[in-house]
Amino acid sequence: MKKEHVEQIQNVIEAAKGKDIKNIFFVACGGSMAALSLGEYFVTKDTSMASFVYTSNEFIHRAPKALGENSLVILRSHSGTTPETVDAATYAREQGALTVAISMDVESALCKESEYTVHYNYKDGSDAIDGEIGVYYTLLFKLLNLLTGEEKFLRGVDQLSKIDQLIESNQAKYKDVADAFGKKYKRDKVIYTMASGAYIHHAYSFTSCLLMEMLWIHSNAIHSGEYFHGPFEVTDYDVPFLMVVGEGPSTPLDQRALDFVTKYSEKVEVVNVKEFDYTGVDEDLKEYFGPALAGPVLRLYADGLAEHTGHPLSVRRYMWKMEY
DSSP: OHHHHHHHHHHHHHOOOOHHOOOOEEEEEEHHHHHHHHHHHHHHSSSOEEEEEHHHHHHHOOOTTTTTTTTTEEEEOOSSHHHEEEEHHHHHHHOOEEEEESSTTTSSSHHHHEEEEEEOSSSOOOGGGGGHHHHHHHHHHHHHHHHOOOTTHHHHHHHGGHHHHHHHHHHHHHHHHHHHHHTTTTTOOOOOEEGGGHHHHHHHHHIIIIIIIIHHHOOOOOETTTTTTTGGOOOOOTTTTEEEEEESSHHHHHHHHHHHHHHHSEEEEEGGGGGOOOOTTGGGOOOHHHHHHHHHHHHHHHHHHHHHHTTTTTTOOSSTSSOO
């Protein structure tokens, strides 16, 4: 990892050490919020620290009472220009919180509005370790180490050096499967996604940002644990589901949903995170690396749909084109 990224992350950790942090807020919109949600999952799973995820505009309007000088607020915007997230940074600072911006542009409004910046490289030929996955995971592992004192998170930082090879090997493993998915479902107007635990944010992101935003395909992200509390009534032989079976404590929820949906639908596709290549990753860290690898793998499924529908992922009807 580049020295500048290491220093930025360490500055955040030192700042957190210097404050009596009582809670952590993860604040962003869309895909950025989905990416940050992973932090809330592991903070609440592995520590006694209170943690929350907010979409930026609601963060401001709800004005959570827990927000204050003992809060750490981590915000993310890819461009650093998302107005709601910039405003959220302003609001958090006004409440005395420690604010950290994650963005590809250190000169962006979000970075200027926040006390600390964690920058990642994007499409400049850099390795993934200096991209959004490597940088965010390094920050998260170091934060978890600070909160728990567990050395496994420092091993996690070291093993992130393998993230490029792991992404490459897993994408190679799923490339043909994802292309076949695109060919098979190119005429379907509705595709549901299902996951739980650390992977529900992937289902949300795939649904909202890839299927709905980029491909204009109707969808809904269903939590595996909630599938039997209403959503399973839409299941039929010709209804497509993309199921993420995770690596971690909530895997039984996914398996239960998978066992049912495959009985009644002939259109179930599965991404089994347990089958990923984890070469060089310790057994007790697989559940942390799984989500880092699932995103790049799921992206291939969207690429497959784009290829076979002839609908480029870059096409928009409204976004960036009009007032909203």
